[in-house]
Amino acid sequence: MQAVLDDLETADIDEKTRVMLRFLEKMTLHPDTLSVEDGKALREADISEEAAEDAILVSFMFNLMDRLADSLEYFNPETEALDRASKYLLRRGYKM
Numbered sequence: 001m002q003a004v005l006d007d008l009e010t011a012d013i014d015e016k017t018r019v020m021l022r023f024l025e026k027m028t029l030h031p032d033t034l035s036v037e038d039g040k041a042l043r044e045a046d047i048s049e050e051a052a053e054d055a056i057l058v059s060f061m062f063n064l065m066d067r068l069a070d071s072l073e074y075f076n077p078e079t080e081a082l083d084r085a086s087k088y089l090l091r092r093g094y095k096m
Helices: 002-006 015-029 036-044 049-071 079-092
Strands: none
Touching: 015 036, 015 049
8 A cells, every 4th residue: 555655656556456546646636637538548457437437436435525524624533532432422322
């Protein structure tokens, strides 16, 4: 995982994964530049339409949630606070 984050092009992953990750990176960072050629690259790498669609939908949801969290200034609580809240929710549920 870290190798992919460090350098997608030299990471020890199969070419299908590399092509899909290139597409997802472009979709995330520069969606206005996506073109028919980007879709063709997926087909040429023998990535099925179903696999591409699944990857795109998962990426979309992560991007959406990340942007919402950023815009709402969401933060991750400390581990201890998260543990306390989890135990409370397990005991009481989401009832007010």
